[in-house]
Structure formats: C-alpha cells, structure tokens
Amino acid sequence: MVKYGVIGSGWIAESFVKGAQTVEGMCFAAMYSRTYEKGKEFAEKLGCEKVYTDINEFAKSDIDAVYIASPNSLHYEQSKLMLENGKHVLCEKPITITPDEFSELFTLAKEKKLVYTEAIMMMHAPHTQKVKKALEKIGKITTAHFDFSQLSSKYKALKNGENPNIFNPEMKTGCLRDLGIYCYYPALEFFGLPEKFSASAGFIKTGADGYGTAVLDYPDKQVTLTYSKVGQDYCGSQIFGDEGTISIDSVSMLTGVKIHFADGRKELVQDEIEKHIMMAYEAKNFYDFITDYEKNSKKYFAINQRISEVNQLLFEVKNICNII
Numbered sequence: 638m639v640k641y642g643v644i645g646s647g648w649i650a651e652s653f654v655k656g657a658q659t660v661e662g663m664c665f666a667a668m669y670s671r672t673y674e675k676g677k678e679f680a681e682k683l684g685c686e687k688v689y690t691d692i693n694e695f696a697k698s699d700i701d702a703v704y705i706a707s708p709n710s711l712h713y714e715q716s717k718l719m720l721e722n723g724k725h726v727l728c729e730k731p732i733t734i735t736p737d738e739f740s741e742l743f744t745l746a747k748e749k750k751l752v753y754t755e756a757i758m759m760m761h762a763p764h765t766q767k768v769k770k771a772l773e774k775i776g777k778i779t780t781a782h783f784d785f786s787q788l789s790s791k792y793k794a795l796k797n798g799e800n801p802n803i804f805n806p807e808m809k810t811g812c813l814r815d816l817g818i819y820c821y822y823p824a825l826e827f828f829g830l831p832e833k834f835s836a837s838a839g840f841i842k843t844g845a846d847g848y849g850t851a852v853l854d855y856p857d858k859q860v861t862l863t864y865s866k867v868g869q870d871y872c873g874s875q876i877f878g879d880e881g882t883i884s885i886d887s888v889s890m891l892t893g894v895k896i897h898f899a900d901g902r903k904e905l906v907q908d909e910i911e912k913h914i915m916m917a918y919e920a921k922n923f924y925d926f927i928t929d930y931e932k933n934s935k936k937y938f939a940i941n942q943r944i945s946e947v948n949q950l951l952f953e954v955k956n957i958c959n960i961i
C-alpha cells in the first residue's frame with residue numbers, strides 16, 4: 638500500500654486522484670491546501686480524511702508519497718521539503734524551473750532511496766512505444782511539426798484585466814512551460830537531442846510568454862514546434878516520411894494517432910484516451926517505482942534522463958527567448 642498526499646486542489650489534481658483510484662495499492666490519505674474549507678471539500682469529494690493547512694505538518698505526516706499540482710514556482714521548494722521528509726515525489730510539469738534544481742533534487746532522492754519524477758503524461762503511457770514503432774512504417778522522415786495551441790480558459794479573465802496564475806510570470810508559468818513542454822517531449826523522445834536549435838517567443842501584457850516557436854535541427858531532419866495559449870489549433874501535429882505521414886490529434890497525450898500511407902491506406906495507431914486514464918498511467922508507474930525499485934529502476938532512470946534533457950532544453954529556450 639502506498640499512502641499518498643496531494644498538494645493543490647485544482648482540476649488536474651482531481652483528475653490524478655481519479656486516475657490513481659484505478660491503481661490497486663494507491664491510497665489517497667492526506668490533502669494539503671492553503672485553506673481548510675477548500676482542502677476539506679476536495680478531500681471529502683475524493684474519499685480522503687486528513688486535511689492539512691500547514692505544509693510542514695503535512696510533510697511530517699505518515700504518508701509515503703506526494704503528488705504535487707501547485708503553480709510552477711512552488712515545485713522546487715515543495716518537492717525539496719517532501720524529499721527531505723522522506724516522501725516519494727511525483728511533481729507536475731515542469732518538474733523544476735532550472736536544470737540545477739532538478740539535478741539537486743534527483744541527487745537528494747537517490748541518496749534517500751526515494752522516487753522523484755515528473756507527471757508528464759506521454760512518458761508514463763504504454764502506447765508511447767506503439768507510436769514510436771509506427772515511425773518505422775513511414776519511410777525516411779525529414780520533417781515533423783508538433784503543435785500545442787489551446788486558447789486558454791483564463792483568456793477572458795486576462796482580457797478583463799485580471800492576472801490569472803497561468804499568465805502571471807511570478808508563478809513561472811506562461812506558454813513554454815505550460816503547453817510548449819508537450820511539444821519538446823515527443824521531439825526528443827522520437828528523434829533525440831537536436832544538433833542545434835533556434836526559438837522565439839511572443840509576450841502578452843502580463844509579461845508572460847503567450848506563444849512561441851522553435852526549430853530543432855538534426856543532421857537529416859528538421860522539427861518545428863509551435864505553441865500558443867492565445868489561439869486554438871484545429872490541425873494537430875504531423876510527422877512526415879517519404880512513405881507516409883503520421884497525424885497526431887493530441888500531442889500531450891499522444892492520442893488520436895493515425896498513419897496515412899502514401900498509397901492511400903490508413904492505419905489507426907492510437908485512439909482517444911480519457912484524461913484520468915492517462916493520469917492513471919502516471920500513478921501506476923509511480924506506484925511500481927516505489928514498491929519495486931530494483932525491478933523498475935531501468936525504466937525510472939530512462940524516464941528521468943528524458944525529463945532532464947527536456948528540462949535543460951526548455952531552460953536554454955527560456956534564456957534565448959528572455960522568458961522570466
């Protein structure tokens with residue numbers, strides 16, 4: 638049994654708990670919220686009895702693990718506090734803002750024999766391997782385009798002069814870290830680190846990046862990434878080979894994936910999957926890594942290696958684009 642706690646009471650935390658409910662052995666045992674009423678409402682709805690409003694007490698409680706779904710600026714300090722108190726940590730993306738922070742906490746986790754990883758959906762989903770296999774069917778790949786452009790649900794609030802967390806640079810949010818990250822993951826998972834890259838970002842009035850573009854150059858291919866929180870995509874992502882094209886409806890979940898062969902045939906690689914099932918994959922990996930570290934360490938370290946590479950690249954992109 639892994640008794641886990643949750644930090645943050647937003648919709649993504651609820652989705653994670655619903656996913657984790659399908660994983661045998663995962664038990665939602667404690668909730669941390671800044672306000673008791675909010676924490677209690679979340680905990681009661683999802684079957685948890687203990688609510689904390691003091692993060693230090695929460696860290697010292699008898700939980701084994703924690704899922705962190707707070708604003709990005711808090712990920713490092715909250716993860717550190719939890720690891721120092723002997724808790725395994727699954728943290729929402731981006732796991733940290735800087736590569737040094739990630740490296741420090743991953744080292745701390747290793748010293749304490751704890752699991753520390755990022756809740757990035759495609760890296761925990763079993764069908765990612767199926768999509769990778771599909772790449773072998775479309776011949777020589779020379780170009781790919783990954784897009785995640787989604788008009789933010791907080792856009793109206795922004796236009797009304799409010800400063801929602803997701804557009805507040807103090808929260809280390811903005812488009813690159815919120816949606817852009819989902820384009821970098823498949824690029825690196827499918828094609829590895831680029832030889833060189835260029836990137837730029839567009840800013841909104843709060844000072845956060847609202848949209849951005851990157852071109853990743855490989856010796857034999859070019860991969861373009863586009864992402865926006867102020868405009869909506871309807872075309873999805875595509876990988877182009879000389880014998881076929883792979884289309885991807887959801888780049889963050891790697892779902893709605895089809896091969897369109899040059900001779901007109903079509904093949905469904907991966908259908909749609911409900912969000913909480915994607916979260917269940919993360920919860921299952923987290924559970925497996927905690928309960929059988931030896932057996933699963935190869936997979937765990939491979940995932941964290943990719944997390945480290947994306948974290949480093951995002952940091953470099955942030956710097957050249959002057960993102961706060």
Ligand SMILES: NC(=O)c1ccc[n+]([C@@H]2O[C@H](COP(=O)([O-])OP(=O)(O)OC[C@H]3O[C@@H](n4cnc5c(N)ncnc54)[C@H](OP(=O)(O)O)[C@@H]3O)[C@@H](O)[C@H]2O)c1
Nearest residue numbers: 645646647648649670671675706707708709729730731802
């Ligand atoms: N995997 C995914 O598909 C996905 C989707 C959305 C978001 N995310 C990630 O999940 C994390 C949370 O995103 P979100 O949109 O849920 O964020 P959010 O609504 O701004 O904040 C999440 C929770 O953090 C607490 N919080 C809010 N503002 C805070 C502040 N100023 N100081 C301390 N705590 C604060 C609140 O919980 P209390 O009031 O209970 O303390 C809130 O419910 C982000 O890292 C984001 O990247 C992932």
